[in-house]
Amino acid sequence: MAAVETKKTTSAPVSLFSSAIAGGVEAIATYPLEYAKTRVQLQTVPGCRHNPFAVILNVARNDGIGAIYTGCSTLVLGTAFKVSVRFFSFNYFRSRLADDTGALTPLRGILAGSLAGLTESVVAVTPTERLKTLLIDNARIQMKLYRGEPHTYEAIIRAQSIRGLYHGLVPTILKQSSTQGVKMGSYNVIREFSRRHDLPQNGITAFVTGALAGTVTVYMTQPFDTIKTWAQSARGAGTIEAFRSVVQQTGLRGLWSGSTSRVGRLAFSSSILYTVYEKVATAMSGSLENELFVFTSIPSARC
Template identity: 50%
Template structure:
């Protein structure tokens, strides 16, 4: 285990590498829960909301490989997304922090998270989420798409580049901005509190902080996630159309459809994401700092 870096500023390169690697690990480990959640959000005939039952049914009916349909796209997008949002958040956080305490107010934490979420949605999340959602939706019935690249080229031919890859941009950005603000904001608030009260930043503390942040994220941002999934299905839908279709099918409570499955994934994902991020940052930051010192001395 590596000691968690406490109170030290991470360089942009450290944030980029650690954030991207952490996102890739988290996405790969928790993807079956994401698959199950997306299936339930797309198809009203799902007999259960228990993620383990959905996963079991998919394995029995479609084989275990089906659980990772669209995984390559999500992992690639998550690596890019988390690299961008961690470097964005850490850079913005450094600009906004209190010079005396080194902490941010809750409002500034949230604003830094929102800004990082918008950047990540624009450059990484919306295109990859669109392809991932289309792959999962297509695997249920039509099975037209042979791979992420085939799905991408097919959708671009049918709808054009922007409409194919940026369908659901508004709902995705709303979800991403709110998720990043709540997740990174909550995590950073907990870390600042622990730093001010001299609570050691152990692996268990970091995992717990990430799990708490993940729990809060689900209940606050689930409606955006539900609308995003509807908007990015194979047929697609606008924001208003996605909203009205969910209300028509399930009522207001339908906006939180899939929250149980997302909760299981997000709590685990939050712990994995931040623990891996801090581990990798603690490993590579001293190496990069040493190389920088050597370079400056030459």
């Protein structure tokens, strides 16, 4: 009689705590690249139009190292929160889409990731990205409109109410849904490939797999990220207006502005995120069998 082994999944408390730690570590480690990507997309550093590393050097030389971390605290807290929402919601949607063994097909993995991205966009990403983008855009002008995160938050609420924090919600949903769908789907596929070829399932494998998934994700979803940045900047463009402005001012290539920086950040951040998550989850639950990601496998018949 055939029997199929049902795989375990990570408990909710372990998932929430592990993902929050992973999100905070990832945000701190990769923030300079996020800062450079945003400045490149907003075209605010003369002579550094497509070079994120030149942006970092230019800003550090003119404004000091601390300027590269403008808006960082908002992103760290927001990232810890949004990653917790992402992994928890992914876990939820996965449980609804998985087969009897607890495994996901690649397409269902992409769907679960997309739904998780939509959830985190509404709950966590849009408000924190709005604050971060305004602060980075504010850093380029002499007459500062905002004085740190609390003042930015107060100014938005006072002028636009809670709706001001959700400026750019549509492109953020498009970006996060596509990003998480592609990233989690490709991570599942690559990790399953490594398992089928008997590669060691350790921190190095998780790091490399995360980097590959992050690289694939950037080039498939970058236009959504660029439009989101323009929509959430001080220019306050709507989604359609932001798209038209990018194309008119920079051409279709402008939709991929900041790709180099985002590749560096997302590949590195994905590697950190999945590696730290799996290490913390393993330490708390005692076994990699309890990791978040349960992959598609071909059940074997056992008599």
